[in-house]
Amino acid sequence: MKKTTTYAAGILEAYEYLLSNHKEFFIIGQGLWSPWYVGATMTDLDKKFGKERVIDCPISELATTGATVGAAICGYKPMIVHPRVDFMLLAVDQIVTQAAKWRHMFGGNSSAPATFRAIINRGGEQGAQHSQSLHSWFAHIPGLKVVMPYTAKDARDLMISSVLSEDPVMFIDDRWLYEKEEEYTEIEIIDLNNVKPQKLRNGNDVTIVGLSYTSFLCEKACQSVEISNKITTDFFDIRVLNPLKIDDILESVKKTGRLLVVDGDWESCGMASEIITSVIEKIDISLLKSSPIRLTLPNSPAPTSKVLEQKYYIKESDIVDALVQITI
Numbered sequence: 001m002k003k004t005t006t007y008a009a010g011i012l013e014a015y016e017y018l019l020s021n022h023k024e025f026f027i028i029g030q031g032l033w034s035p036w037y038v039g040a041t042m043t044d045l046d047k048k049f050g051k052e053r054v055i056d057c058p059i060s061e062l063a064t065t066g067a068t069v070g071a072a073i074c075g076y077k078p079m080i081v082h083p084r085v086d087f088m089l090l091a092v093d094q095i096v097t098q099a100a101k102w103r104h105m106f107g108g109n110s111s112a113p114a115t116f117r118a119i120i121n122r123g124g125e126q127g128a129q130h131s132q133s134l135h136s137w138f139a140h141i142p143g144l145k146v147v148m149p150y151t152a153k154d155a156r157d158l159m160i161s162s163v164l165s166e167d168p169v170m171f172i173d174d175r176w177l178y179e180k181e182e183e184y185t186e187i188e189i190i191d192l193n194n195v196k197p198q199k200l201r202n203g204n205d206v207t208i209v210g211l212s213y214t215s216f217l218c219e220k221a222c223q224s225v226e227i228s229n230k231i232t233t234d235f236f237d238i239r240v241l242n243p244l245k246i247d248d249i250l251e252s253v254k255k256t257g258r259l260l261v262v263d264g265d266w267e268s269c270g271m272a273s274e275i276i277t278s279v280i281e282k283i284d285i286s287l288l289k290s291s292p293i294r295l296t297l298p299n300s301p302a303p304t305s306k307v308l309e310q311k312y313y314i315k316e317s318d319i320v321d322a323l324v325q326i327t328i
Contacts, residue, residue: 008178010156011041017156017187018163019049022077025163028055028064029081029117037083038119039178065091065116069099069168072114077163085118085172086132099168100143113169115162120174120212123309128301135211136263136270138170139241145169145192146241150215152182154198154239161190174213195240196248203232205327207252207259209275211238214262214314221319231327241271246278253279257289258326262319267296290326295319 005013018025031037033046033056046054057064061082068080082088088095095116102112122131139146145167149155155173162169169192197209201222210218215237225231234252238244253259259279263272272294280292295318303312 003184004181005152005184006040006178007152007155007173007180008040010152011159011173012043012045013187014156014159015042015045016048017160018077019045019053022163024075025077025079026053026055026071027079027081028057028068029083030057030059030061030064031083032056032081038081039175041173041178042081061087061090062094065094066098068114068116069094069112072099072112072168073102073110077113077115079115079117079163081117081119083119084121084130085134086130088116088118089134095138095144095168095170096141100141103167104143111166111168113166115159115169115171117159117171117173120172120176122302123176123313125304125306125309126302127304131302133172133265135172135241136265136274139244139271139274141242143167144242146172147192147239148172148212148241149239150177150210150212150237151198152180153185153188157188157190158192158195158239160187161192164189165192167192172212176213177216180216192240193243196245197236197238199234199236199248199252201233201235203234203256205231205233205256205258206323207234207236207249207256208319208323209236209238209249209259209261211241211263211271214264217314217316217319218262220316221323224316224320225323229324229327231323233323238271238275244274244278246275246282249275250279250282253283254287257287259292260295260319260322260326261292262295262314262322264314265297266299267294268299270294270296272296293322293326295322
């Protein structure tokens, strides 16, 4: 009988591996001993490995992130956990101005290899100040790697790889994925410089690209249109936003002549725009059978109303409609 794991369990396994095998690794953040804050991703780590390595701290995003960056500069492999990416904005200076620039400022002789875990926690009528993702912001910053896993395997392996990287890494996970199940596999440690988008489906009609939770919706939509509309798709999950590698996506678009990018962030200056532009710059336009489409959140803060949330967030049916539209 094959074993299965969940996305949340994959993150928990990453923590157990790192705490067991790397004494220089520790975790700091708000609410780390509480499933209300971090779901099932850190269950009993404080009991198993001690509260001096799984450090629940007072609410000061600025102070705890600064301490994490300082510890990284001094030779530790720390991770700061922000249970809501929204409130991590209080620590942007430490992440963007300090950690991301440190290696550059010192000519490569010193680095600040901290991992910043940011949790997307939206929906449930939480409103505009509790529903952001902001991954496009951080993907814009040179010197800061940005990882956004979709599968349970990537949640585990890319977290381990992020912590062991010699660069600062923004690791962004989405609570909407925590219960997603898949078959259990062995740990694989990866050089983040070499991570390419993962191709999860093969087809000839459309190249479709998703990231994090939108990859979950894309996968379901691809299955649906193949059954109901006989549309086959090359489906890619981005995995790493910075550095962004699009060579495989480019070759796919040359084959299909169509590109749909689905991003659960705002349209303006987003990852969907970056991916489409990167492809268009490098492809012979005559190979395109249809203009590329980006499917994103509207350029508006998230609503609080449940009815408006149904309109605001991307649904599987929206992706199905876009796949049909682009093949007409």
